[in-house]
Amino acid sequence: ETALTAASRPRMHALAQQNNRRARIVNDLRMRMEQVIAALLLGNNLVNITASALATSVLIAMFGEHGVIYATAGMTVLVVLFGEVLPKTIAINNPDRTALAVAPLMRAFILVVTPFTKLIGWMVRGTLMLFGARIVTELGREQTEEELRGAIDLHTETAKHTETSTEIREAGAMMHSILDLNEVMVLDIMIHRQNVTMVDAEQPPSETVAQVLASPHTRIPIYQGNPDNIVGVLHAKALLRAVRAQNQPTDTLDIRAIAAKPWFIPSTTTLLAQLRAFRERREHFALVVDEYGALLGIVTLEDILEEIVGEIDDEHDVRVRGTRRAADGSIDVEGQVTIRDLNRQFGWRLPDEDASTIAGLVLHEARRIPEVGQIFMFHGFRFEVLERHRNRIKRVRIRPLEPASEPPSLAATA
Ligand SMILES: Nc1ncnc2c1ncn2[C@@H]1O[C@H](COP(=O)(O)OP(=O)(O)OP(=O)(O)O)[C@@H](O)[C@H]1O
Structure with a gap:
């Protein structure tokens, strides 16, 4: 027994x-x-x-x-x-x-x-x-998963002082991330609509060609009227083929006809389900919408794979967009940058259960719309609001607090 x-x-x-x-x-x-x-x-x-x-x-x-x-x-x-x-x-x-x-x-x-x-x-x-x-x-499913996570940690722990410890630690982190795929939603990792490169279907095609060329991305959503009304996704290669095939001036191109049909997915889809959907549909790019169908952002296959293996940079990729190191070592972050991206890039542990963006987190903790210059301290960090536009926090300066000065709870000073 x-x-x-x-x-x-x-x-x-x-x-x-x-x-x-x-x-x-x-x-x-x-x-x-x-x-x-x-x-x-x-x-x-x-x-x-x-x-x-x-x-x-x-x-x-x-x-x-x-x-x-x-x-x-x-x-x-x-x-x-x-x-x-x-x-x-x-x-x-x-x-x-x-x-x-x-x-x-x-x-x-x-x-x-x-x-x-x-x-x-x-x-x-x-x-x-x-x-x-x-x-x-x-054992139930949850207990089995706990046991599995425990086994991964134990394995990583025992390899602490060996030559391959870094590789094993990285592999352990990847295994944890794979288990997380069933819990994290696309909403948590998507690129917010404000940071998505899109083109207006009604602008002259030559302008669209210029924008696609200037963008580091291959798939560009096209909207008609307003950015909520996405009518297609333009692939740079499809555009190149169309430009090449056409003998007339670029402005006679029918951009909407070249674009592929947009694929909309609910923001509450889990990463595991989305990964399977990407594979089944053989697609790499999806538009994330809320329960009312309003556009929230985009998610790509690469974004999900990065959740497992960490940042994958290709020749055109930009490091986490919207972050900049200030002279005193603090980080200036645009409001729409996701908490997950920040945690990953800087090794922080800011909670992302209540908000997915840094602006959302500050609003959640402050429980009011803060003024520019206001400073908050929570979760072991100091947050200074640098820029605000109407009700939106546009830029925040973040600095980890010294462990000794870390306050037990939220403190706000004007
Ligand atoms: N149109 C876009 N606007 C903003 N971000 C985008 C856009 N397309 C892709 N991204 C983001 O760029 C990162 C890299 O994605 P991905 O490699 O799938 O596309 P890509 O940048 O177009 O590169 P590739 O040419 O390798 O397909 C991901 O974080 C993805 O969300």
Whole structure:
């Protein structure tokens, strides 16, 4: 029982995948732990009680009434030593090997005593139900994930002083990020609409060509009338082909006809779902909309992959847009920069549960529209509002506080 409980779940799973018969039996037994415990206890008690009864009767025959004391002392030592401590110590020190070794025999034994254990099972369940208790034989999804995260950290921790520790730490961070994909939404990582390069469908095509050439990006959304009304996504290569194929002046190009159909996705889509959608649709670019269909921003395949592997810069990419290091070491950040990007670039741990942009975080913490020049201190950082436009915070200066001067809660000064 000790070995079965302590054996590594991931390892048994991996062995079973490689067709290891014994590992399959271990997994199978673990699925019905209730039966295993009942069978083992039955066998255990049967052996212990029979041995004690025999020893007592033999020793009484030899020493008279004192035989009871000798039998109790002798059997206690034997049972505790050879029946409990010794086998459990072996099992706990080598759970995987022990579990694999005993599993087939244990399964056969369980089969034989099934009629009795079934009876015991009913009685146990009946009694538990009487007290309103629930029986859990396997770990839930959340617990398994916790266990997996713990295993990753343990692995990283043990490699701390080895030559490959940096690689292992990076690999550990990637594995955590993969597990996060199911929890993070596109809203948290998208490029906000204000930072998206778009072109007006109604402007002269030659201007569009100039804008596409000037942009570091390959896919440019086209809007008609106002930026909320996206009518297509222009691929730079499609534009190049059209320009090349056309003998007339560029201004006669039909930009809307060249553009691909826009693909809109809800902002609450998880990164895992979006990754799958990108692969299934063989697309790299999606427009993120809120529940009313209003455009919030864009997300690309690269943005999701960066969540796993960290920043991927290609020859045209710009480092986190909207951040600049000030002379005193603080960072000037545009309001629309996402908290996730900042945390990643500067190794900070600002919370991104209540707001996804830095302006949103300041508004959330300040609980009012702050004035320019106002300073806030929270989450171990000092935030100074540098620029505001109407109700929007446009620029903030951020500086990590010295650990000693970190205030316990929000403090605002005008
Ligand atoms: N039109 C756009 N406006 C603003 N940001 C964009 C635009 N297109 C892509 N990005 C952003 O640029 C980064 C790189 O994305 P991605 O590599 O998919 O596109 P790209 O910059 O057009 O480069 P590529 O030519 O490799 O496709 C991502 O963060 C993505 O969100």
